[in-house]
Amino acid sequence: MTMVKALFYLMGFITLASALFVAASKNLVRSVFMFFVTLLSLAGLYVLALADFVAITQIVIYVGGILVLVLFAFMLSGKETLANLQQQNDRFISISKLPALLLAVLFFIVMVNILFKTDINNLQWVNKAVSYKIDIKPDSxxxxxxxxxxxxxxxxxxxxxxxxxxxxxxxxxxxxxxxxxx
Amino acid sequence: MIGLSDFLIVSAGLFCVGLYVILTKRNAIQVLIGIEMMLNAAILNLVAFGKYDRFNNGGQMFALFAIVLAAATTAVALAIILNVYKKYKTIDPNEIHELKD
CATH class of the missing domain: 1.20.5 (Single alpha-helices involved in coiled-coils or other helix-helix interfaces)
Incomplete structure (x- = not known):
């Protein structure tokens, strides 16, 4: 396992784990801050996909712009909004959330199934691009x-x-x- | 190097977590965060496919466009959410069922 591969799995794990934390967390402000982590590790994934400019744009616009905007919306909307938001007395998995969970899991299964059915690593145009050497190299x-x-x-x-x-x-x-x- | 399928599986997972967040959360800001997650999954797909085109690089270009669009969407959506809160005193999407004034 090379360094790049290990970094990729680390970034992918952090992305999915922090996204799941956002989905599971009851505390709203904490889930917003955890979304920071998701976006930053996504920027890491973009770097590993050799798109460094997109990664920097992601950090500047998403982390610097959008999330600060979301936090400002909290601060401006006053204390009673935050108090209202906190009182969600629900657990991560409950009966009322079962349809949503089922839908998400089934959708994931369908998408992964399609990925393997199309044999995504051997797509024709991708192979052609690699053989004509027009894919992005790390030093291009x-x-x-x-x-x-x-x-x-x-x-x-x-x-x-x-x-x-x-x-x-x-x-x-x-x-x-x-x-x-x- | 990392194969295409690894990126696509991560992005499929992120998309489904965003779908779950949208379907279950009961305030509009968290729903907005779920939408952002789904958008980011799409952008990750664009970037991963854009790796195989060095000269036109349409993938990275449209990833940039999608990021800018997401910024515009979020600004407008947050303004709308603040207005809805001023009018209805709640931002639970289930409780806002009369859009006419």
Missing amino acids: PMTSNIGTNLMTTYLLPFEAISILLMMALVGAAHLSRKEKNG
Whole structure:
């Protein structure tokens, strides 16, 4: 077992375990902080998939942006929200949660089954990419390539998403303003 | 190197945990966290497949787009949740069943 493989299994385990903790935890703030761990270990998985730029973006946007936003929503919503949120008197597995658990487990079985049925490690186009040597190597310069592609091939989605982001931010600011003079 | 199937199994597990969180949690912020988990599972898939295309790298590119979209979604969703809390004094999705005002 090589170092990379060991790191991959470590990261995968941390990801799934912290996600399960988020699902199981009754304390809301603690589950949000545990979601930090999930996102950080996912960034580690992206690095192991040789997508370092995506990993840094994940850390900057998700961990630095989204989770701080979620925590701010807690802080702003006052003490009584937190008190309301705490009083969920339910265990991880109870009768009312059985359908959801069944659905999730069956969905997982279906997906893993499909993965093995399609023989995912020997896909035709993947084998072709490996044989033509156009798969990403650990030393290939990806970040400059991403920059070039962003300004050439993917210019239209880039512009579309920037307009959408601006619309969403204006909308969020509009929705969350204080209603003083109508 | 790590095979494709390992990444896909991790992402399938993360997706199912997110599905469970969405179905069972009884406040909207945790449901939002479940949605984020499912989005992250999708992004992990994109990145894992994007490893096999060095020149166009569509996988990484659309992973970046999906991350930005998730940020926009979360900002709007949190604003909506705060407004719903102001109006109904609860953020339990089961109790909010009248959307007209």
